[in-house]
């Protein structure tokens with residue numbers, strides 16, 4: 001119910017009068033489409049482009065059109081969508097060069113749009129637009145003001161606890177991580193010299209995408225994947241499907257407490273960026289004390305460049321801040337400091353795939 005004082009509020013201000021009281025200013029000329037305003041509008045439009053791509057991936061547009069190029073009307077039937085609305089969405093994808101249409105209106109996926117199919121980056125696109133990962137962005141201003149985590153403000157819990165409680169969203173998350181990892185796994189398995197490696201531990205190894213690639217390419221190696229209980233069964237199923245159970249073992253555990261002992265190589269891929277410096281050092285220190293004396297600790301992540309560079313890793317840093325708060329991308333000197341604090345020496349860093357780097361270190365003598 002509105003109180004008397006509420007009733008009185010509108011009469012105290014006169015918003016309707018204001019526009020006529022204001023003298024025309026120079027403002028209209030300031031919003032003319034100058035180069036900077038056009039540039040800013042384009043940047044803001046990034047939201048709509050991301051949303052269009054994520055929605056299309058979610059609906060299955062790329063998967064269906066790759067197999068069966070067809071007009072928007074029959075695609076709408078195939079995907080059980082509203083024809084008019086789907087046609088408008090497809091128009092954006094066409095104008096962004098991801099789809100093309102011929103003179104008869106048959107739509108097909110261009111080479112630029114092809115990576116958006118499932119099994120390449122389609123799952124990453126679907127994750128980007130999933131409500132559980134998209135909605136927390138609306139809390140980012142509050143999070144930055146108060147040093148909170150936007151994901152927690154929105155969902156009331158941390159990302160990994162949330163995924164444990166929502167297996168259907170965990171599936172979306174892990175599919176996206178697998179999509180990222182597939183490309184990097186091939187690069188790691190073929191570029192690192194595993195000839196002297198007998199046993200490898202993948203620390204927080206997800207559903208085993210990386211370990212499968214390494215073990216398949218290097219039959220002399222056996223591997224252990226360390227994961228939370230909620231992910232372990234999915235990893236076991238992957239090793240079974242790939243017929244690797246004799247060489248691949250899944251251990252349920254917590255990398256903040258300990259990691260399996262005595263392997264020659266510990267891989268920590270896209271794990272440290274989920275955590276604060278203090279937590280990252282704890283994970284590295286556990287690897288440093290478990291690794292064989294001449295063994296290697298491998299960290300696979302992006303290395304952040306100075307802000308004057310356009311840098312995908314810097315964008316990923318914002319994703320980490322939104323979803324994981326203290327989680328962050330790091331510069332090379334920051335990684336060097338983490339390694340040193342954990343009793344390791346960062347010895348080399350090489351490009352892996354896209355912006356991802358392979359950093360290798362050993363125990364400090």
Ligand SMILES: C[S@@+](CC[C@H](N)C(=O)[O-])C[C@H]1O[C@@H](n2cnc3c(N)ncnc32)[C@H](O)[C@@H]1O
Nearest residue numbers: 177181204205206227228231253254255269270
């Ligand atoms: C970003 S994913 C990376 C997965 C994998 N390394 C990859 O790159 O494909 C981070 C992984 O850390 C796992 N994780 C989170 N907290 C953990 C903990 N305390 N102990 C072990 N694993 C954990 C998550 O379940 C998740 O699979």
